[in-house]
Amino acid sequence: MKLLVAEDDPSVCEMLRIFFQKEQYDATFVHDGLAAQRLIDKESWDFVILDWMLPGKDGVLLCRDLRKSSPTPVILLTARDQEQDRILGLELGADDYVTKPFSPMELIARIKAVMRRYHIGVTSGQLPPSRTEEESGTTQLRHKHITVYLESRSVMIHNHEITNLTPKEFELFCLFVRYPRKVFTREQLLESIWGYDYIGEERTVDVHIKRLRNKVSTPDHMLIATVWGVGYKLEE
CATH class of the missing domain: 3.40.50.2300 (Response regulator)
Structure with missing residues (x-):
């Protein structure tokens, strides 16, 4: 490395x-x-x-x-x-x-x-696909007006390409797109994205969500919704 x-x-x-x-x-x-x-x-x-x-x-x-x-x-x-x-x-x-x-x-x-x-290093620059995605050979995630390109780590929303997501922001967004109706608690996001061995605070999740929301939302559509008292979800 x-x-x-x-x-x-x-x-x-x-x-x-x-x-x-x-x-x-x-x-x-x-x-x-x-x-x-x-x-x-x-x-x-x-x-x-x-x-x-x-x-x-x-x-x-x-x-x-x-x-x-x-x-x-x-x-x-x-x-x-x-x-x-x-x-x-x-x-x-x-x-x-x-x-x-x-x-x-x-x-x-x-x-x-x-x-x-x-999974960034000399030979890897992609978000690992889920088992279902591996079996089907999927290289994209789709939900309504959203397309996520796993290999290039880019996102298309309403025909607007977003390429400046950090790795953690990209993983967070992939998780939301994979489960568009699921509300994730901060603890679940910490475990899923940072891993069980991450030594951090739940405030870390809030900061990354804020950055992600600013990049993927439009004035008319707040794409990442806060569910008060619970966590976050993809806005339908």
């Missing part, structure tokens, strides 16, 4: 380098945000880890700009443990965050959890 780490603390970088070598990760380390931006613009990465407080350009801005053009998974490293800071990072496109000081094994576990759900 080709991994970019932007972290300005040399001791943290050296510690991560040792653990990443054991995992056989192909990790590149940079120490400021401008260097990270150059590498993000120049090369493709399977995973990006960004320190929040980088010199030159901070990790939150890097994450925001990366999200404009790429669904590459991102984890933020941050000493900021206030809820509003974590929510800001998630709203700007981070897939997860790790609060400093942290254990390298915790970070690796979170990377593996994200990769396990996304």
